[in-house]
Amino acid sequence: MTVLHTAPLWSGIGQFFLTFLGWAAYILGIGFVIYAALRLYESIRSTRFIRASMVFGLVVLCLLVLLESRLIMGPLTAGVLADVMALPFQNLPPAVGHVLVIGLILVVIIFTFRITFAHVMLIYRFIERIIGDAPPAGDEEDEPDQSHARFLGQRPQFSRYSAGRVAIDDSEDFGDEDEVGLEPEIDYLPPPPARRGGAANSKNSRNGRQPATPSRAAGRNPVAPAEQMVDEEIYYDDDFNSYDDYSDKTIAIEPEEYKYDEPLYFDDEDPLNDINVHKDKISMVPRGSYDPQPLDLTDLNQATYGVRQPPLALNDATVLDDEEDVIVHTPPAKDEQIKVRPNQRASLRQVQSAPPPRVREPLGSRKPASAGPSRAELAAANANAPHVQSTWQLPSMEILKAPDSVKAQLFGEDTAELAKLIQDTLRSFRVEAEVREEDISIGPTIIRFGIRPTGRPQMVQDEKTGRMVPVRDSAGQIIYETRTRVSRIMALQNDLALVLEAKTIRMEAPVPGRPYVGVEIPNKNSRLVTLREVLESKEYQAAKNKSMLSIGLGKDVAGMVRVGDLAKMPHLLIAGATGAGKSVMINTIIASILMQATPDDVRLLMVDPKMVELNMYNGIPHLLSPVVVEVEKVVSLLKNGISEMERRYRLFSQLGVRNLDGYRRLRAQKLAQGDTSLNNLPAIVIIIDELADLMMAAPEEVEGMICRLAQLARATGIHLVVATQRPSVDVITGLIKANIPTRISFMVSSAVDSRTIIDMGGAERLLGRGDMLYLPADAGRPERIQGSFLSDDEAQRLAEYWQQQIVQHALNLGVDPISGQPEPGWELKVDHADEFELEDELLDRAEEVVREQGRASISLLQRRLKVGYSRAARLIDLLEQHGIIGQSVDGGRAREVYDTPLNHGGHSLANEADDIMAEEKERNDFIRSQAARYRGSDNSRTPIDDDDDEN
Numbered sequence: 001m002t003v004l005h006t007a008p009l010w011s012g013i014g015q016f017f018l019t020f021l022g023w024a025a026y027i028l029g030i031g032f033v034i035y036a037a038l039r040l041y042e043s044i045r046s047t048r049f050i051r052a053s054m055v056f057g058l059v060v061l062c063l064l065v066l067l068e069s070r071l072i073m074g075p076l077t078a079g080v081l082a083d084v085m086a087l088p089f090q091n092l093p094p095a096v097g098h099v100l101v102i103g104l105i106l107v108v109i110i111f112t113f114r115i116t117f118a119h120v121m122l123i124y125r126f127i128e129r130i131i132g133d134a135p136p137a138g139d140e141e142d143e144p145d146q147s148h149a150r151f152l153g154q155r156p157q158f159s160r161y162s163a164g165r166v167a168i169d170d171s172e173d174f175g176d177e178d179e180v181g182l183e184p185e186i187d188y189l190p191p192p193p194a195r196r197g198g199a200a201n202s203k204n205s206r207n208g209r210q211p212a213t214p215s216r217a218a219g220r221n222p223v224a225p226a227e228q229m230v231d232e233e234i235y236y237d238d239d240f241n242s243y244d245d246y247s248d249k250t251i252a253i254e255p256e257e258y259k260y261d262e263p264l265y266f267d268d269e270d271p272l273n274d275i276n277v278h279k280d281k282i283s284m285v286p287r288g289s290y291d292p293q294p295l296d297l298t299d300l301n302q303a304t305y306g307v308r309q310p311p312l313a314l315n316d317a318t319v320l321d322d323e324e325d326v327i328v329h330t331p332p333a334k335d336e337q338i339k340v341r342p343n344q345r346a347s348l349r350q351v352q353s354a355p356p357p358r359v360r361e362p363l364g365s366r367k368p369a370s371a372g373p374s375r376a377e378l379a380a381a382n383a384n385a386p387h388v389q390s391t392w393q394l395p396s397m398e399i400l401k402a403p404d405s406v407k408a409q410l411f412g413e414d415t416a417e418l419a420k421l422i423q424d425t426l427r428s429f430r431v432e433a434e435v436r437e438e439d440i441s442i443g444p445t446i447i448r449f450g451i452r453p454t455g456r457p458q459m460v461q462d463e464k465t466g467r468m469v470p471v472r473d474s475a476g477q478i479i480y481e482t483r484t485r486v487s488r489i490m491a492l493q494n495d496l497a498l499v500l501e502a503k504t505i506r507m508e509a510p511v512p513g514r515p516y517v518g519v520e521i522p523n524k525n526s527r528l529v530t531l532r533e534v535l536e537s538k539e540y541q542a543a544k545n546k547s548m549l550s551i552g553l554g555k556d557v558a559g560m561v562r563v564g565d566l567a568k569m570p571h572l573l574i575a576g577a578t579g580a581g582k583s584v585m586i587n588t589i590i591a592s593i594l595m596q597a598t599p600d601d602v603r604l605l606m607v608d609p610k611m612v613e614l615n616m617y618n619g620i621p622h623l624l625s626p627v628v629v630e631v632e633k634v635v636s637l638l639k640n641g642i643s644e645m646e647r648r649y650r651l652f653s654q655l656g657v658r659n660l661d662g663y664r665r666l667r668a669q670k671l672a673q674g675d676t677s678l679n680n681l682p683a684i685v686i687i688i689d690e691l692a693d694l695m696m697a698a699p700e701e702v703e704g705m706i707c708r709l710a711q712l713a714r715a716t717g718i719h720l721v722v723a724t725q726r727p728s729v730d731v732i733t734g735l736i737k738a739n740i741p742t743r744i745s746f747m748v749s750s751a752v753d754s755r756t757i758i759d760m761g762g763a764e765r766l767l768g769r770g771d772m773l774y775l776p777a778d779a780g781r782p783e784r785i786q787g788s789f790l791s792d793d794e795a796q797r798l799a800e801y802w803q804q805q806i807v808q809h810a811l812n813l814g815v816d817p818i819s820g821q822p823e824p825g826w827e828l829k830v831d832h833a834d835e836f837e838l839e840d841e842l843l844d845r846a847e848e849v850v851r852e853q854g855r856a857s858i859s860l861l862q863r864r865l866k867v868g869y870s871r872a873a874r875l876i877d878l879l880e881q882h883g884i885i886g887q888s889v890d891g892g893r894a895r896e897v898y899d900t901p902l903n904h905g906g907h908s909l910a911n912e913a914d915d916i917m918a919e920e921k922e923r924n925d926f927i928r929s930q931a932a933r934y935r936g937s938d939n940s941r942t943p944i945d946d947d948d949d950e951n
């Protein structure tokens with residue numbers, strides 16, 4: 001305008017615009033220039049971003065502002081157009097005119113810039129945050145900020161690698177500090193090292209776990225620069241077995257001092273983004289630029305220690321045992337804890353004086369130990385002791401590492417975003433479903449989103465507003481006209497995996513007991529579940545009081561502690577690919593037992609063909625026999641187990657009790673009456689670390705004995721824990737599966753393997769490293785659990801604790817320590833599979849049968865003794881070896897019985913022909929069933945034809 005106005009030729013035009021538009025001519029002129037430039041840019045980039053509505057809105061806005069200036073300043077600079085526009089306002093009071101024009105300006109601004117309520121809220125929050133930014137010092141701890149999102153620990157960009165992290169004492173929420181054994185401390189870990197270190201820097205840090213740059217760290221944390229923690233990823237390191245180093249390097253820094261000083265963004269190449277143990281398994285979620293939220297310590301404590309678990313009606317001081325109706329007093333101090341067995345409780349109440357301690361009792365009094373005073377002798381020496389208080393001391397919880405609470409830390413709204421992403425994706429596929437906030441469960445390694453199928457709702461007109469609103473039932477739930485099918489959601493599994501950029505997602509439809517389909521994706525801020533935090537949980541404490549064989553399994557997808565009871569399982573099959581976490585699980589089981597049960601309560605038998613996994617337990621008093629590493633000795637061990645089982649059965653039937661619990665109750669009653677005739681019978685847990693090796697060596701015998709034990713051992717308190725790396729049908733046969741109903745599947749390589757273990761797919765989508773599907777015997781569907789972790793160090797410490805106790809225990813009793821030797825009756829010998837049947841206990845009955853019948857044949861023994869073909873054939877061989885029957889003659893199946901007192905001439909040609917036919921049939925059936933079994937099914941076995949002539 002100035003140029004036009006001053007140039008002689010164009011001054012008229014300039015004058016016109018200035019007169020007509022006043023000062024607005026400048027604004028509009030500049031606006032047109034910008035508009036022209038933007039259009040030019042649009043045409044160069046072949047893009048379009050100028051909205052006509054916005055241009056129009058800006059012009060109108062400019063004119064309204066011009067009008068307002070005319071109303072305020074009069075007709076001096078506003079031009080003719082403004083005068084014309086001001087005409088309608090002349091008769092109005094000035095205030096009304098201003099209000100009208102300003103109102104119009106606001107309306108035009110709202111429409112032009114498309115301002116919504118969300119924008120207003122954003123600004124409101126921003127202002128609020130600025131105002132509320134300076135809380136009085138020291139307030140944070142007293143009054144934790146509650147305004148954060150509930151998705152604790154879900155902000156990848158604010159993981160422990162990219163920001164400060166917090167280690168919080170749990171003692172506040174977890175009861176007495178002494179009881180829990182954790183020192184109160186608040187550890188703020190340092191911020192990440194500089195990210196602008198260049199490629200070399202980045203590489204170094206990936207390989208060598210680059211420490212925080214001192215100067216930078218010092219800048220961030222002026223309080224304790226020298227105490228910065230070296231930020232190392234050691235948690236899930238392959239060769240990492242202990243997290244000692246981690247906590248050692250954690251040093252307290254004042255929480256108030258910590259500030260994020262730069263926006264954090266996602267960079268694939270940046271090692272600092274290696275936030276997750278499963279980095280190679282999961283992918284990334286795009287990150288926004290959020291400001292970190294303050295951490296709620298209470299929330300974190302609750303998430304870490306499971307305080308959210310519903311309180312259980314437990315009285316720490318006194319536990320009333322319903323079954324035995326006796327009151328048990330818990331030990332006064334944990335260090336002086338002396339284990340009280342359920343069957344000892346009654347006597348404890350009665351006997352208050354301090355009697356001499358008593359040695360642990362042997363399982364049986366079959367053979368004395370070779371060196372030193374035998375256990376049988378020791379037992380006999382103490383036989384008259386009026387009580388059974390054990391002198392073993394249980395380890396205190398301090399022997400296990402305290403849970404490292406730094407893992408769960410800052411939180412954000414990523415989870416909410418993912419939920420929205422899932423919902424939008426489903427909608428884009430025209431699948432009506434919703435993901436509610438309350439349906440999101442956050443576990444230690446997994447987040448589960450619950451997708452509720454919705455549909456087209458029934459609509460009615462609202463009487464007040466006249467609008468159409470969905471019809472709701474009495475519970476306030478929307479009633480749908482047509483519903484979305486679950487199968488439609490399930491069909492989108494891969495599409496969801498795509499948008500969530502997750503390498504593995506697992507869908508469960510429906511989640512048992514919930515009205516939604518579960519989508520499980522890896523939690524990028526995953527956390528180790530330590531055995532100690534599980535054992536310290538209230539749920540475990542409650543379970544422990546009920547059963548000595550409780551196992552701290554881990555935490556489920558909602559972060560709740562999951563506990564198993566081996567006594568109820570009653571046997572457990574663990575399978576999974578190599579490195580998936582089987583050995584850790586077995587160690588966890590053993591450690592759970594060692595933490596809560598004395599050798600008087602539970603005894604262990606271990607088979608470790610890998611030779612290295614369970615060796616460390618050699619020498620603990622719980623072992624009935626040293627850890628078996630030779631496959632040849634396993635048959636002998638299982639045989640010992642079977643004879644112990646049979647011995648207990650005989651004992652129980654004599655005493656008229658039905659199971660070990662009944663026996664214990666009876667014993668407690670007798671002890672209360674001063675009768676010490678009944679020996680203590682501990683539960684026995686047989687742990688086999690690699691079944692495949694055994695099944696290769698002696699498939700039939702091992703399978704037969706495992707099944708026999710599995711079928712009958714429950715009542716006698718003998719439990720099997722069998723693990724295998726090879727979930728194929730020749731290892732986990734149909735028979736073994738049928739007899740071991742409780743199963744745990746870790747990650748496997750294929751859906752076929754998964755089906756072999758848990759009879760359904762899903763385990764192939766697990767993440768490994770303790771991520772498992774737990775299928776209890778009484779549940780139809782498996783449950784996903786992150787297994788508790790026990791480092792080798794802890795296991796070693798626990799084993800050493802018990803090994804030392806043997807010495808201490810023996811010193812207390814004034815006897816030689818006996819350790820590492822098998823219990824009498826549990827000696828193992830190299831027992832080749834072929835020799836197994838040599839001492840077949842059916843031999844006597846077989847002899848009776850053949851003498852009674854005056855003839856001997858396999859089919860006869862099969863029918864009369866109700867045994868399988870191979871065992872009957874073996875019995876015939878044994879009878880022949882013992883000189884009871886003769887050899888088969890001329891291909892005939894029936895054999896002569898020597899010295900037969902009652903030979904009524906039953907050995908006729910007709911009988912022999914029948915026998916031959918029956919036997920042939922049995923043989924064929926047997927071969928067929930064997931073949932079918934190796935193909936994965938042993939259902940093909942045809943029943944024995946009972947038409948066979950017996951007489």
Ligand SMILES: Nc1ncnc2c1ncn2[C@@H]1O[C@H](COP(=O)(O)OP(=O)(O)OP(=O)(O)O)[C@@H](O)[C@H]1O
Nearest residue numbers: 577578579580581582583584725769770787788789
């Ligand atoms: N519950 C868990 N939590 C965290 N990490 C685990 C857990 N269980 C196992 N891991 C990790 O996985 C690694 C392998 O576990 P483990 O040795 O138990 O595997 P495995 O299945 O026994 O393998 P293999 O059959 O080859 O012996 C462990 O060293 C550990 O780092």
